[in-house]
Amino acid sequence: MEQQQDDSPQDTENETNTQQKTRKSVEASSENATSSSESSTTTEEATPASFSRLKLFEKVMQKSLENVIEFASFKRFVSTFRPLYKKNPQRMENIYKQFIEELKKAIQEDIVRLIEEGRLKTKLDELDKLEKASKSKTHAWRPSGIPEQDLCSFLMPFYQKQEAYMRLELKKIQAENAALTKKVLAGRERISHSEQHISEVVEDWKASLKESEKLVSSLKPDIIEA
Template sequence: MADVADCRSVEPSLTDSGQTSENASSNMSGQTGVPENASVKSAKCEPRRSRLKVFNKVMEKSLQRLIADASFNRFAHSFHPLCKQNPQMAEVIHKQFISDLQKAIQEDINRVIEEGDLQVKLEELDRLEEQAKDTPGPAWRPSGVPEQDVCSVLIPYHQGQEEYVRRELRKLQKENAALAQRVQSGRDTIAHTEQRIAAAVEEWKASVADLESFVSSLCPSDDF
């Protein structure tokens, strides 16, 4: 009978400590969240609804509910002999368990965000949504016919590639024409140079012939 009375006297203290641990865990969970982009943007550029803030809020609420479900009352109910024997030690163990659980969950969330690059992708979705507001026409929707959907995607792509090839071809043709003009100009320069060299050679030959004639006139071969 004395043990039963002691157990009943301990249970209210366990309940009070459980409420205290719940409040502490809820305060700790309020500090969790994904670090948001610190860059300051103008009011016009900011999206009306930030998906990053929504994601942080959802993760925060989920973590709060999880911590609330792991209250000290449930812990005391599952480990009643330990709580009955040493309630202070049980409370310390529960607080350490909540702290480690919260830290492990937050690390998993951060790992998912880092591996999936969620912050950049959510901000990109916000930017695309903001740009879509200025689009007058409706967004593309599948028609239900795979052939038409594939053609509607591939035909513009191939048309763009064809236009790109034509543009590059015109660019190469223009470059080839410029190179051909430079080659022709070089050939004309070489031809003019050859003509000048040939004229100089002819003049030199004529000068040599005149010199030989002059020498022959001064020293005729009959005198020797």
């Protein structure tokens, strides 16, 4: 009994030591995996002019991924599979490392798929452009005190837009008319070809009919004599 009581603290101490070693190795690998992203984000933070919502979103997702990996610690993993860990600690350590790698890979693939399917890059870039446009200095319109000039300055852009729109519509209509005239001319040409072909067939038929009549008339005396 005394030996068993002496061995159990040693076993628990060995387990804690191996857990600490495994946790340190996993944390080191995760730090190496995220070092590149952190270095890029530090350079982005140093230059606020290059602010991008997409980069901020990627940074938040990376931080969330780190929190998930931290939550799925080796201690929790061992507490869940303690009987298997006692049988083969090294194998469970390898399984945990592989599990963490597969988990990170799956989450990163889901994030990339979310960005692509949701078209987040385009939408977030549009938001950045709108924000820049809203910050640009634009002078508000103020009346000059001359009603005629103010009315012209107010209505002229509207008329110019309407004129540009009408010109564009006119070009479209002209292009459609040109295409229709080409189709009509092509149809007329086909009709003329078909009429010419029909007339040629009729002439050939008339010529063959005359030849057959001549042949019949030449054969009539022979038939009468017979």
